[in-house]
Amino acid sequence: MLASNRSAPIWGGFLLAALGAAFCAWAAIAPAESLCVSSGCSLYRDLTFWGLPLWWYGTGAFSLLALFCIFGKQAAARGFVWLMLAADTALLALMALTAPCAACLVVAALIAGAFVAIPGELRRDRQQRVSILLLVWGGLFFANGAALATERTGAWNLQGPDNAPVTLYFSPSCPACRQAIAALAGAAPDTVAYRPVAENDDDILAIEQMRRAVEQGASVADALRKVVDAPTTATNPAMPLFEQARLRWKLLRNKARVLSTGADRLPVMQIAGMPRLPFGHGADGTPPASGPVSSQAPRPAAPQQGPSSPVQGHAGKPAPVPAGQDTALPFLTNDFAGCGQTPASNATCN
Numbered sequence: 538m539l540a541s542n543r544s545a546p547i548w549g550g551f552l553l554a555a556l557g558a559a560f561c562a563w564a565a566i567a568p569a570e571s572l573c574v575s576s577g578c579s580l581y582r583d584l585t586f587w588g589l590p591l592w593w594y595g596t597g598a599f600s601l602l603a604l605f606c607i608f609g610k611q612a613a614a615r616g617f618v619w620l621m622l623a624a625d626t627a628l629l630a631l632m633a634l635t636a637p638c639a640a641c642l643v644v645a646a647l648i649a650g651a652f653v654a655i656p657g658e659l660r661r662d663r664q665q666r667v668s669i670l671l672l673v674w675g676g677l678f679f680a681n682g683a684a685l686a687t688e689r690t691g692a693w694n695l696q697g698p699d700n701a702p703v704t705l706y707f708s709p710s711c712p713a714c715r716q717a718i719a720a721l722a723g724a725a726p727d728t729v730a731y732r733p734v735a736e737n738d739d740d741i742l743a744i745e746q747m748r749r750a751v752e753q754g755a756s757v758a759d760a761l762r763k764v765v766d767a768p769t770t771a772t773n774p775a776m777p778l779f780e781q782a783r784l785r786w787k788l789l790r791n792k793a794r795v796l797s798t799g800a801d802r803l804p805v806m807q808i809a810g811m812p813r814l815p816f817g818h819g820a821d822g823t824p825p826a827s828g829p830v831s832s833q834a835p836r837p838a839a840p841q842q843g844p845s846s847p848v849q850g851h852a853g854k855p856a857p858v859p860a861g862q863d864t865a866l867p868f869l870t871n872d873f874a875g876c877g878q879t880p881a882s883n884a885t886c887n
Contacts, residue, residue, distance in 0.1 A: 549654035550614060551606035554599045557647040561595035564640055575685055577638030595644055602651060615657045622652050622674060629677035637685040645678055692794045693787035695748060696757050697730035704730045706795050706805040709743040709764050711736065714804040722758040731757045734795055734803060735788045745776055745784060 573579040584591055598621055605614035625648050632638055652671070691699065705721065707714035721729050733744045743764045750760035776784070795805050 545609050547606040547609065547611060547614060547655055550618070550651045551603050553647050553651040553654055554603035554606055557644060557651070558596050558599035558603060560643060560647070561592045561599060565590055565592035565596065575637055575639045575688055577632055577636035577685075578640050580636050581632075581638050581641060599647075606655065611656065614655050618648070618652050618655055619670070621648050622670060625649075626670065626674045626677060629674065629681055633677055633680050633684070637681040637688065639685055642678065642681060642685065645674075649674060649678075690790060692732050692791050695731045695733050695744070696751050698727055699730060701730035702728055702809050704732060704807040706732045706734050706791060706803060708734050708736045708803050709740050709747065709761060711803045715761060715765070717804045717806065718758050718761055722756065732791045732794070733788065734791050735785075736803070741781065741784060741788070742776065744788065745780075748784075 573582065581591065586594065598617075602614060602617055602621065605617060625645050628641065629645060632641060649671070697704075703721070703724070705714075705717060707718060709715075718731070733740075733747070735741045735744060746764050747757070747760040750763060751757060755763075795803070798805060798807070
């Protein structure tokens with residue numbers, strides 16, 4: 538009978554293995570933009586063993602598995618796909634501790650599919666070990682899938698692009714946040730991403746009022762000023778339940794991002810790169826006016842943390858600005874310099 542013929546091709550395993558080999562080969566030669574849809578994709582794209590990327594190892598493994606299946610080598614195919622599933626389980630554990638990779642999850646699903654499609658031995662002890670391995674793999678796959686979904690959901694910007702050099706998390710009821718927004722009021726439109734966080738229920742109504750003002754063309758600073766000057770409960774009707782649920786979901790995502798930085802207070806400012814203009818230059822790039830040498834000496838700048846590090850504010854009444862000190866932060870253009878990790882090179886600075 539065909540079911541007992543060990544030389545018969547295993548078509549299900551062969552098709553999945555061929556698809557996996559083609560996908561890994563495409564991932565190895567495809568441009569980074571078409572592959573990196575998550576942080577883990579760019580992280581693991583340059584991971585190599587003995588100078589060879591992981592994608593080429595995947596291409597070879599799937600190709601060998603396809604040969605075992607097409608020639609009906611059931612025992613060899615079953616043992617080899619078991620090793621592939623064990624190796625993929627270890628990779629899923631690594632991704633769970635670092636960052637999820639969408640392309641790697643596609644490969645993981647193909648390996649698991651081939652594992653199920655290739656029939657195994659009927660020995661009880663081996664089936665028990667296989668079940669445990671598949672259970673561990675499934676748990677790690679689900680964890681990575683959930684992490685990927687969370688990452689792709691992202692944070693919500695009240696104003697500004699996601700890739701802005703400066704990201705500010707703020708609350709309308711936070712005095713220090715108001716000072717930070719006032720300091721960033723003169724920034725270029727594409728320089729700052731404003732992400733609101735609700736500290737109480739009143740903040741939800743205030744943020745909704747700010748959102749409507751921003752949609753009408755107002756700046757975040759002007760929208761916040763209107764909220765502070767006019768009580769939200771007196772000028773706005775109650776939000777519909779559905780709209781309130783949507784807004785709470787967006788604010789919850791922003792709050793989760795704040796907590797992930799380790800910050801315990803607002804505002805939280807994240808900076809990527811540094812502005813090219815010196816602190817003494819004007820917003821339009823003009824050098825400081827000529828004067829005595831003492832007046833042109835640069836003032837000592839407050840120590841700043843590295844790129845993408847949160848800068849925590851302090852709750853309470855904002856401290857007065859000393860005489861002669863700039864009240865605006867030097868993020869007045871979208872010309873930022875920094876070092877970025879790219880698939881082509883480990884560090885590219887401009």
